[in-house]
Amino acid sequence: MIAPRDARGAGTRAVGLDIGGTKTHGVVLAEDGSILAQVRESTRSGAEGVVDTAERVFEALRRDVGEPLTLPVGVGVPGLVDVGRGMLRHAVNLGVNGDDLPLRDLLADRLGVPVVLENDVNAAALAARALSGADDVVYLSVGTGLAAGLVIDGRLRRGEHGAAGEIGHLPVDPAGAECGCGQTGCLETIASGRALARAWPTPDGPPAADLFAAAAAGDVKAIAVRDRFCWGVASAVRALGLTIDPERIVLGGGVSEVGEPLRVEVVRQLRALGEGSPFLASLGLADRLSMVPLHYPVAAAGAALVASG
Ligand SMILES: [Zn+2]
Known part of the structure; x- marks a missing residue:
């Protein structure tokens, strides 16, 4: 630790x-x-x-x-x-x-x-591994973009082209926004700091904190924006869970400075994804999710x- x-x-x-x-x-x-x-x-x-x-x-x-x-x-x-x-x-x-x-x-x-x-x-994935004490760890960075670092059997998995874990460019919504990578509806167009800044613009300061506060206060539009964002993060966690099946999935990156409210909402979306799928629910992805300590x-x-x- x-x-x-x-x-x-x-x-x-x-x-x-x-x-x-x-x-x-x-x-x-x-x-x-x-x-x-x-x-x-x-x-x-x-x-x-x-x-x-x-x-x-x-x-x-x-x-x-x-x-x-x-x-x-x-x-x-x-x-x-x-x-x-x-x-x-x-x-x-x-x-x-x-x-x-x-x-x-x-x-x-x-x-x-x-x-x-x-x-x-x-x-960051190596530090997430040290923090979690597990050998199979996925670190999901929700920063300006969305990407994962993979530590498998204690070793970093970079991939043949250094592109392992580039989950932000997994398309999930054919009717979604165009992505900078040239595809449409990538996870990054939904679940990233850049996507949040577009969906919830704030004059100054990070939009994530403002959005989560407004949603907690009952603002209907904020709740819709927050839920789609967290659905995107949960979809990334599901994809990583199904491809890697790691012991731990650790959330980090700039948006994770929102802290516990982000984890709670992502867990809620994960449980919603598992409704109607005993298979997905049985994987217990929500129980494997944790966050990097604030400001670490x-x-x-x-x-x-x-x-x-
Ligand atoms: Zn993309």
Whole structure:
């Protein structure tokens, strides 16, 4: 079990950076997996901006810990990652266009330590596995998009093209919205932060918290939007349950900051899907569902595990 912790002084075990389109989050983990230091900074766009931001976060971690950080650094990034070559592909969210970016080597040069690059959702799945203590774990990230990281028999399953767990692009509604991937009615067009922002626009602040509060207060439109969103998340959980049949399914990502009300509604939708299907109901998917602890830096902690494993 990894638990947040304030105390310093335990041996440093691992360093991880989670580079997102908006924020870059860095953590230093102690030997026992607790968090020795964490830093969050805004990510600057483009290849040079990303490397500059990573360096700034790394330096801040080093200051916080008060000792040189010489261990390999694990780095999680959105997009397709060629782990063997340390290349990042399709990094549109980071403002990196064009050819493959040799991000691993660029970061290693700048930070002065070896770097291991991994897809951010895959990295988070390793932390979800550590949190759950199970060997078969699916981590479902409901962030700007929708994607899953798969840990099977204790090992990350990336797939032949790094596309394992890209469940956001599973079409579920032929009459649904067009997806950025070119298909129609993908899960991501229903169950993602981007979909929520369209269905429940808010002038400022994240729409998810606003939506769940309005629905809890009895707003009929909010209830309809919330229920379709949670039906989408439940459909993703069902698809993962039927393909992987994992011990645990852990919800994370930006939208999961809503906390317990999200889990409760997804469980309700899962039970509704199981009505009329003794087979589906017998799988007990709702009982295997849990959430990343609120505010826990799961992707950065997972990136640290990537480098230490
Ligand atoms: Zn799609």
